[in-house]
Amino acid sequence: MNGQAGLTITALPHLHSGVSVARIMYTVLIALAPAAVLAAFVSGPRVGIIMALSMSTAAAAEWIILCIIQRRFCGIDGSALVTGALLALVLPPHVPLWMAPLGALFGIALVKAASGGLGRNFLNPALAAKAFLVLAYPAMFAAVAGNTGQPEQLTWNSLLYFCIAHQDTWLGAASPAALVAGAVFLMYLRVIDRVLPLAYIGSAILLFWATGESSTLFTQQAAIAVCFQLCSGGVLIVALFMATDPVTSPALRTSRLFYGMACGVLTVLFSMFGAQGHAVMYAVLVMSCMVPLLNRWCAPGQRGHTKDDY
Amino acid sequence: MRFASAHRSRTSPDTFQGKLPEETVVIKKPKVRGGVLLKADAAFAETPKIEPVPAPAQVIIPLLHHDGTPAVPCVSPGDLVACGQCIGNAAHESAAPVHASVSGTITAIVPYPYVVRRDAMSVIIENNGKDEFASPIPYDKPVKECKADDLVNRIALSGIIDANGSAVPLYQKLAAAVRRPADLLIVNALITEPYANARSALIHERAEEIITGATICMTITGATRCRIAVSEKQPEIHKVFSSLINAREAGEITLAPMKPRYPFHHEQLLVRAFTGAELRGAGSSLDAGCLVIGCEALAALRDAVMELMPCYVSVVAVGGPAAGSPKTFRARIGTPVRTLLEACATDFTVLRKVVAGGPLSGSAIQDLNMPVLKTTSAIVALDSASLFTKSRPCMKCRRCQDACPVRLEPARLVSAVQAGDYAAANVCRITECLECGCCSYVCPSRINLVHWLQYGKVMVKRANGNTTHKVQAIA
Numbered sequence: 001m002n003g004q005a006g007l008t009i010t011a012l013p014h015l016h017s018g019v020s021v022a023r024i025m026y027t028v029l030i031a032l033a034p035a036a037v038l039a040a041f042v043s044g045p046r047v048g049i050i051m052a053l054s055m056s057t058a059a060a061a062e063w064i065i066l067c068i069i070q071r072r073f074c075g076i077d078g079s080a081l082v083t084g085a086l087l088a089l090v091l092p093p094h095v096p097l098w099m100a101p102l103g104a105l106f107g108i109a110l111v112k113a114a115s116g117g118l119g120r121n122f123l124n125p126a127l128a129a130k131a132f133l134v135l136a137y138p139a140m141f142a143a144v145a146g147n148t149g150q151p152e153q154l155t156w157n158s159l160l161y162f163c164i165a166h167q168d169t170w171l172g173a174a175s176p177a178a179l180v181a182g183a184v185f186l187m188y189l190r191v192i193d194r195v196l197p198l199a200y201i202g203s204a205i206l207l208f209w210a211t212g213e214s215s216t217l218f219t220q221q222a223a224i225a226v227c228f229q230l231c232s233g234g235v236l237i238v239a240l241f242m243a244t245d246p247v248t249s250p251a252l253r254t255s256r257l258f259y260g261m262a263c264g265v266l267t268v269l270f271s272m273f274g275a276q277g278h279a280v281m282y283a284v285l286v287m288s289c290m291v292p293l294l295n296r297w298c299a300p301g302q303r304g305h306t307k308d309d310y
Numbered sequence: 311m312r313f314a315s316a317h318r319s320r321t322s323p324d325t326f327q328g329k330l331p332e333e334t335v336v337i338k339k340p341k342v343r344g345g346v347l348l349k350a351d352a353a354f355a356e357t358p359k360i361e362p363v364p365a366p367a368q369v370i371i372p373l374l375h376h377d378g379t380p381a382v383p384c385v386s387p388g389d390l391v392a393c394g395q396c397i398g399n400a401a402h403e404s405a406a407p408v409h410a411s412v413s414g415t416i417t418a419i420v421p422y423p424y425v426v427r428r429d430a431m432s433v434i435i436e437n438n439g440k441d442e443f444a445s446p447i448p449y450d451k452p453v454k455e456c457k458a459d460d461l462v463n464r465i466a467l468s469g470i471i472d473a474n475g476s477a478v479p480l481y482q483k484l485a486a487a488v489r490r491p492a493d494l495l496i497v498n499a500l501i502t503e504p505y506a507n508a509r510s511a512l513i514h515e516r517a518e519e520i521i522t523g524a525t526i527c528m529t530i531t532g533a534t535r536c537r538i539a540v541s542e543k544q545p546e547i548h549k550v551f552s553s554l555i556n557a558r559e560a561g562e563i564t565l566a567p568m569k570p571r572y573p574f575h576h577e578q579l580l581v582r583a584f585t586g587a588e589l590r591g592a593g594s595s596l597d598a599g600c601l602v603i604g605c606e607a608l609a610a611l612r613d614a615v616m617e618l619m620p621c622y623v624s625v626v627a628v629g630g631p632a633a634g635s636p637k638t639f640r641a642r643i644g645t646p647v648r649t650l651l652e653a654c655a656t657d658f659t660v661l662r663k664v665v666a667g668g669p670l671s672g673s674a675i676q677d678l679n680m681p682v683l684k685t686t687s688a689i690v691a692l693d694s695a696s697l698f699t700k701s702r703p704c705m706k707c708r709r710c711q712d713a714c715p716v717r718l719e720p721a722r723l724v725s726a727v728q729a730g731d732y733a734a735a736n737v738c739r740i741t742e743c744l745e746c747g748c749c750s751y752v753c754p755s756r757i758n759l760v761h762w763l764q765y766g767k768v769m770v771k772r773a774n775g776n777t778t779h780k781v782q783a784i785a
Contacts, residue, residue: 007678008663008697009426011761013670013747015504015696017346019754021705077702119705190712246707251719 021118025078027191031182032085032241038165038175043093047171050100051088057101058084061108066117079118083107086126089172089237090281091133095140103129123288124245127238127281134278141277154224163231169277172241176231183240192244195253199260200239200267205230207268235267238280248288255298263287340539340583344715345571346748348504348670358638360511360625363653365412365437369644371397372424372432375684376477378404380430389416392444394620397433400466406479407469409446411622411642414438423680425666426673432681435644447618458488458530461615468614470621472607473685474498475576475744480607486594487531492601495533496580497524499540499547499605502572503668506688508627509605510547511638516609517550523608524563526615531601536563538605539580541570572670573746577602579715606687624686628654630669632661632691641682647689648678656691663697665690670747702755710749710759716742720749720759727766732773735766743767 040047062080084104091100107129115121134141163176172179186192208226209217216222230236243249243263250259263283270279374380381398382405385391391410398408414437422432447467450460466481497520501509513520524536538555540547548565555563568574568583578589580602587598595602603611606625613619622643629636634655641650647664665672666680669690682689710720718739726734740763749759 006662007674007676009674009676010663010697011747011750011758011764012673012745013751013760014663014665014672014674014690014692015348015669015751016756017752019709019752020756021702021754024705024707024754079705117703119703247705251706251708251711251722 034178054100055084203264371644505629506668523612542567630690
């Protein structure tokens with residue numbers, strides 16, 4: 001609105017911190033880069049092709065939908081690139097090349113755009129796309145479901161090598177160390193939440209340990225086995241990068257704590273009873289559906305705010 | 311906020327990271343949570359000397375400077391008035407008297423814009439340049455013989471307005487504190503916003519008067535403790551105060567360094583930081599046994615009580631990207647904003663927005679002829695780089711929620727207001743919003759949340775049957 005002398009009138013404030021959606025998204029891409037590079041190191045240049053196909057399809061789909069169908073193009077913000085990258089990282093390394101673009105298209109067009117675009121989707125597009133691929137092409141995933149690439153001997157030494165790089169059924173899980181480094185970087189910049197992944201991983205560790213062999217619960221071997229369970233498969237990438245997706249996680253710290261713990265419990269339950277290899281994915285998808293309810297229960301206005309509810 | 315990089319630094323004197331002086335008496339550190347920490351750059355660090363600005367040929371003095379009822383004019387067009395003479399009487403208990411800031415002839419009493427999109431009856435005085443002075447406060451007895459009531463009376467006649475978040479006549483606060491004793495006097499000497507650093511110039515020049523004012527306040531209200539809230543990042547201000555305080559009785563007046571997070575200059579948040587008490591809705595800081603007064607008001611209070619001076623000048627910092635040379639002026643109330651901007655060599659071709667008040671808490675003005683008010687502490691001239699760009703859809707990153715000093719969920723409130731669901735907005739405590747602007751400041755989607763929150767508050771009040779929406783005077 002313009003007043004006299006061409007002066008602009010707006011509500012306060014008249015300064016901005018300078019942070020933008022695009023900047024957040026590119027920060028996430030930077031945090032994912034080490035994991036992708038180590039995955040390519042382990043599984044070969046094919047990883048690069050899968051990532052490139054997935055990201056470019058996601059970006060193109062987003063651009064076309066925003067530009068032509070919705071007619072409210074407001075600039076590329078990098079969120080589609082993040083979706084594409086995450087989708088590539090949750091696929092198995094030997095997936096046919098056409099699968100990544102198909103999943104990206106599904107995630108962007110049906111999960112994200114169809115529910116109203118950025119910020120409106122109730123499921124994480126990358127995770128929902130993987131669920132779609134698993135359900136539509138079970139044969140492609142069946143061959144790799146049981147194999148998590150664990151070595152024969154479970155020792156601290158082999159765990160160390162395992163953490164740095166190993167062949168895994170999830171591309172992004174090739175290097176747990178790189179994933180953790182990326183997540184710590186994002187937590188330091190306050191891009192992702194700390195409570196949720198800690199609750200998730202903490203409850204998963206506790207349950208993995210509690211459901212281990214009862215005779216060796218208090219030995220080093222049990223601890224190593226739990227670490228291997230945590231580092232193989234998708235637990236880390238999903239807990240650190242996908243469950244923390246702000247759009248599909250609850251708003252309040254208390255509800256995020258509950259959400260994280262419930263995800264951990266469901267992950268262990270699903271991996272014990274069916275859904276072998278895909279337990280993490282279904283755990284988070286199920287809990288994402290619970291988010292509106294959690295937001296409602298934990299709304300500060302309804303509970304009346306106290307000092308510690310902060 | 312680690313992403314904060316809002317304002318461009320003009321020069322980079324890195325004088326910020328100093329240590330606190332050793333001898334400072336620190337009782338207990340106030341707790342500061344929420345809000346945003348603005349990047350400490352040159353826009354904070356400058357402490358220019360206060361300069362007088364030549365009295366303008368014509369001043370426009372609104373009869374309302376705060377959230378309340380306007381004063382009733384006691385002069386008429388054609389009258390000759392002296393500087394300091396009362397031109398508007400406080401006819402109502404929520405009003406404050408208004409005084410002429412120059413000597414001259416009254417040409418008109420007309421409605422004139424004084425805050426954005428609102429007019430107030432204003433007295434226009436043609437300056438005759440003689441600067442004759444007449445005090446509106448009668449001298450009856452020496453200060454030492456004055457009782458609390460006499461002192462409050464002098465302050466009431468001086469028309470001082472105290473601005474800590476909301477603008478209230480100072481005498482009202484003191485009179486309330488006489489009726490309901492406050493134990494703790496909090497002197498607000500925090501500087502939380504860039505460009506709006508008139509306060510630091512004032513402290514450098516008049517720290518002694520501020521402390522005297524605080525002592526008078528303590529005498530009036532019977533407060534036993536006084537804490538001066540200062541930013542822990544400004545060691546120079548510490549030095550100024552601590553050299554004066556050490557001479558006095560220990561424990562009575564002490565410095566309380568705190569994190570200079572915006573908007574902790576707000577009365578409600580200062581009380582929370584010092585006592586832990588949550589003030590909501592109509593809660594007064596006296597409920598928590600506190601009295602919060604800004605250091606400008608204390609300096610003016612001392613002048614009113616000791617020298618019988620009415621409040622007719624304001625210390626105004628003029629700065630911003632479009633202002634050529636930032637300066638701090640002692641401007642007469644009613645000076646047009648344009649005069650101050652011209653005195654700072656402002657480039658009017660790049661000027662896109664002018665803010666009365668700090669760049670975060672202030673309000674944009676639509677007309678450069680609008681006058682300086684009693685509560686105006688800064689004029690910020692912004693160029694096109696400071697304008698908001700188009701907003702994007704909310705990505706639910708919750709930065710607004712983390713930044714909110716009163717623990718609201720701004721994004722949720724705004725979506726309720728946009729949907730017209732005022733009942734839901736009311737349940738989510740929209741009425742507790744301070745309109746500090748932290749949410750909009752950190753929003754990566756550049757949504758102007760405050761705009762919607764202000765609108766929502768009006769609509770919620772209307773829905774609740776309370777149609778008396780108060781005008782928020784500019785800070």
